Amino acid sequence: MRFSRIVTLALLLITSAAAPRFAHADVTLPSVFSDHMxxxxxAATxxxxxxxxxxxxxxxxxxxxAASSSVAPLATASTTAGADGRWRIDLDLSGVARVPAGPHRLVVKAANTLDISDVLVGEVWLASGQSNMARTMSASASKDEIAASANNSIRFFxxxxxxxxxxLADVAGKWVVAAPGTTPGFSAVAYYFARQxxxxxxxxxxxxxxxxGGTPVEAWTSLDALKSDPAISPAATAQVTAFADFPATKAAWLAALKPWLAASQREDRPTPPDALASFTTGSATDGADGWTKVRLAGKLPGERILWVRRDITVPPADAGxxxxxxxxxxxxxxxxxxDGKKIGGRTLETFDGxxxxxxxxxxxxxxxxxDATAGRHTLxxxxxxxxxxxxxxxGYFTAGSQKLFGDxxxxxxxxxxxxxxxxxxxSPGxxxxxxxxxxxxxxxxxxMIDALVPYGLRGFIWYxxxxxxxxxxxYRATFPLLINDWRARWAGSGLATAATPLSFYWCQLPNFQEKTDDPNASPGWAGIREAQTLTLKLPRTGQAVLIDAGEAGDVHPKSKHEAGARLAALALAHDYGSPVEYSGPVYDAMTIxxxxxxxxxKHLGGGLVARPVPAEYLYQSVPQRVTRPLKRNSPDSQLEGFLIRGAGGKWEWADARIDGETVIVSSPRVPKPEAVRYAWFPNPTCNLYNAAGFPACPFRTDTD
Incomplete structure (x- = not known):
């Protein structure tokens, strides 16, 4: 009998040890379901x-x-976790009278209970992209604007x-209510969009x-979507593989390099202390003691150990x-x-290619x-x-706010x-x-995206x-691929269906870089703007044109008001039924x-308008505002920014004038015109708007 009890006890212990550890797992939620959300x-959130x-x-x-369970809930539903432990419930939050804005409590009860407080019901948008979407209010807004930003009805995750x-299973973060202490960390574009x-x-x-910041569209697209396009898949999968294999690739390279360096007598060697002082802080003049002038950024001599140096200045405002x-x-x-003190570097072991x-x-x-004292230092x-x-x-070459390009x-x-x-x-190369x-x-x-699916959204904004x-x-292929990918992921969640996908609005890239007086100069960013415009072929999309909102010398224009306001106009018109104009003039057709x-x-918005051409243009706003004189390319024309060309000829600056709901474009140098372009440079001078205040979208009628 005793032996039987021992066996039974042993079997129970074995069974208990073999039981899945998640048998008593607590119910959990993603981070996006948290206080202040x-x-x-x-009807199905x-x-x-x-x-x-x-x-x-x-x-x-x-x-x-509600202080007790006797208060009737606004919405309630139950489900059972699947075999993998996952569960989902769609709450009916339709009808303001039945489910007011809040604040509410969201209680999730299973073996344990989760209680989420200060929950509001309203409108939710996902804002994504690279650095201009990431740019915060602290870098874009005035102190007075931030001081007045308290608003319990605006919240950011x-x-x-x-x-x-x-x-990943989760995206870390927390919901934060707009207030002077929190708004500085909000995306400026998204904040102005939400505030309006x-x-x-x-x-x-x-x-x-x-x-x-600094990210390509492919990084934001699922691998399944990238593999689905035969033109995109080979490069994308090769890059993913190269990244995964890099530790092994580097180890093999080092194994081949080190003996080769020793055999060829090219190993690094310590710089003697007296020579180190001479190279880092000693007197250095072009043409003296072996020092020569060189322009950087650029190429330098190879197969040697060399030094480059220059003086930098720390302004009093940045000292300390x-x-x-x-x-x-x-x-x-x-x-x-x-100043002779090592501040960083690489070794063969920490070098990553x-x-x-x-x-x-x-x-x-x-x-x-x-060490960052005011005044001059030697780098x-x-x-x-x-x-x-x-x-x-x-592309980046700075010491604080000082640019290092030059001598x-x-x-x-x-x-x-x-x-x-x-x-x-x-040589291993x-x-x-x-x-x-x-x-x-x-x-x-x-x-940063997958674990947010299928959070209930009204739509997406993108910069x-x-x-x-x-x-x-x-980009003509990869940008629509991302939009379709995200929409497919969110299909069947909240407001989204396969037949009615979520709205997707983006910022067309603004004017940037130097102006040109050459009508046949490289179009530069005009090509990516055209790719963005072509994506409007997808349903329920919209574009905020920012051809007047950039800065020549800064890829990150300080002001984000225009971007947020123009994205908001798209949402007001398309998602909320407001009778507002949301676009500037858009090319429709031409006749010779x-x-x-x-x-x-299209989108005349009350009529075409030629805004006055300013005498100066904005070069940069940070660290201080800088403007430069603006030289007109068509000084006698009502409209700037138009080009015209005949068959096989070169582009010429055109005379362009508003004629009712059209624009007449001509040039005495082009007696038989065939094509027109407008605002077709990285930083064009252009002044065509509609009466609603929106700038005309850059366009071309040729397909070169």
């Missing part, structure tokens, strides 16, 4: 999470003032930045903000603050000094606040370049002996870095494209009338 008003398989989950939405090779809509409609507005030295890419193994816009090629070194960079190439490739001094510390043909043939983690296809979709401006033809071309437009 805004739920989208709809999703709430989801995890629990033990087979566990019953009940959700109740009740007024915050800002997603933590995270990359991942596979979809909240003021117009008088309902709560929630924004889920998920963006990351950490100073960031930001260099896009240094080709070679670098060590950076300020070469290739602009790739993993860890960008150098960002921080000078401690105690010196030592580069070990054993493989035949050296240089500084820089530097160069001196060789040690030139390596020439390689024999056999040694050169045996440079290590090509994979893409940065936030540039890898699908990495941001996996880390991105700068990172893809160099390949506008590819002898020596002129007549252009017709």
């Amino acid at each position: 805004v739920l989208q008003r709809s 999703p709430v989801w999470g995890r629990a033990a398989p087979g566990e019953k989950i009940t959700i109740t939405l009740a007024p915050s003032a 800002t997603a933590s930045r995270k990359t991942s090779p596979a979809p 809509l909240q003021a117009e409609l008088g309902v709560p507005f929630g924004v889920i903000h998920s963006s990351w 603050k950490p100073l960031t030295i930001d260099i896009d890419e240094i080709v070679g193994i670098d060590t950076v000094y300020l 070469e290739g602009r816009s790739r993993l860890n090629s960008r150098r960002q070194y921080r000078v401690p606040a105690s 010196a960079i030592r580069i070990h370049a054993p493989l035949g190439e050296s240089g500084i490739n820089a 530097w001094l160069l001196k060789t510390e040690h030139a390596f002996a020439p390689l024999t043909p056999a040694a050169r043939a045996a 440079p290590l090509k870095a994979p893409l940065r983690p936030w540039n890898v296809p699908a990495s941001l979709y996996n880390g 991105q494209g700068e990172n893809d401006a160099g390949n506008p033809l590819r 009338e002898g020596p002129a071309i007549r252009v017709r437009f």
Whole structure:
């Protein structure tokens, strides 16, 4: 009998140990379901999470003032967790009379109970993109505007930045109510969008903000979607594979490189202390003691150890603050000094390869606040370049607010002996870095978007494209692919169906870079703007034209009012039924009338308007406002920005005048015109608007 009891007890212990650990798992919710959240008003607003398989989950939405269970809930529903522990409940939050805006409590009850407080029911939008969407109110708004920003009906959930090779279970973050202490951290574009809509409609507005600067559209698209397009799949999958394989690739490269460096006598060697002082802080003049002038960013001599240096100035306003030295890419193994003190660098073991816009090629070194004193300092960079190439490739090239482009001094510390043909043939060559983690296809979709699906939304707003401006033809495919991908993910959630997808509105890239007086200059960003405009072929999409809202010298224009307001106009017109104009003049058709071309437009908005051409244009707003004189290309024309061309000829600046609801374009240099362009440069001078105040969208009638 005793033996039987022992066996029985042993079997019970074994059974208990073998039982799944999640048998008593607590019910959990994603981070986006948390205090102060805004739920989208709809007849089927999703709430989801995890629990033990087979566990019953009940959700109740009740007024915050409800102190007991005797108060009737506003909405309640139950379900059972599936075999994988996942569950989802769609709450009926339709009807303001039955379910007012709040505040409410959302109670989720299973084996444990979750109680979420201060919940509002209203409108929710997802804001995403790259740096211009990420730009915060602290960098865009005035102190008075922030001081007056308190509004309990505007709330933001800002997603933590995270990359991942596979979809994550959660996106970290929390809901925050608009107030002077919190608004500075909000996306400025999204805040102005939400503020205008909240003021117009008088309902709560929630924004889920998920963006990351310097990112391509492919990073925000799911890998399944990227693989579905035969033209996009090969490159995307190759980049994903290269990133995953990089640790092994680097290990093999180091294993081949180190013995080769030793055999060819190209290993790095310490700089003697007296020489180090001379290179980093000693007297240096062009033409003296081996120093020569060199323009950077650019190429530098290779197969040697070399130094480049220059003086920088810390202004009194920045003194006593950490100073960031930001260099896009240094080709070679670098060590950076300020006033003789090492502030950063790479070794062979920490070097992660070469290739602009790739993993860890960008150098960002921080000078401690105690060393960032007001006045002049010497910045010196030592580069070990054993493989035949050296240089500084820089889109970013700054020391604090000071740009580092221009004249530097160069001196060789040690030139390596020439390689024999056999040694050169045996060289393992440079290590090509994979893409940065936030540039890898699908990495941001996996880390910052997937776990937000299927949160109830009204739609999406998007500000991105700068990172893809160099390949506008590819963007014609990748941008619609992202839109269709996100819409498919959200189909059947809240307001979305396959037949009526969520609205998707974006900012067309603004004017940027230097102006030109050459009518045949490179169109630059005109190509990516055209790719964005062509995406309007998708249903329920809209574009905020910002051709008048940029800055020539800054890819991040300070003002975000125009972007937010024009996106809000799209939503008011399309999603909320307001009888407002939401677009400037859009090219419709053209007819050739002898020596002129007549252009017709849609979205007249009360009539075409030629705004006065200013005498100056905005070059930059930060760190201080800078304007430059504006030289007109068609000084006798009512409208600026039009080009005209005949068959096989060159483009000419045109005379363009409003004629009723059309524009007549001509030039005495083009007697037989065939095509017209408008605002077809990175930073065009253009002044065609409609009476509603919206600028005309850039366009061309040719297809070259």
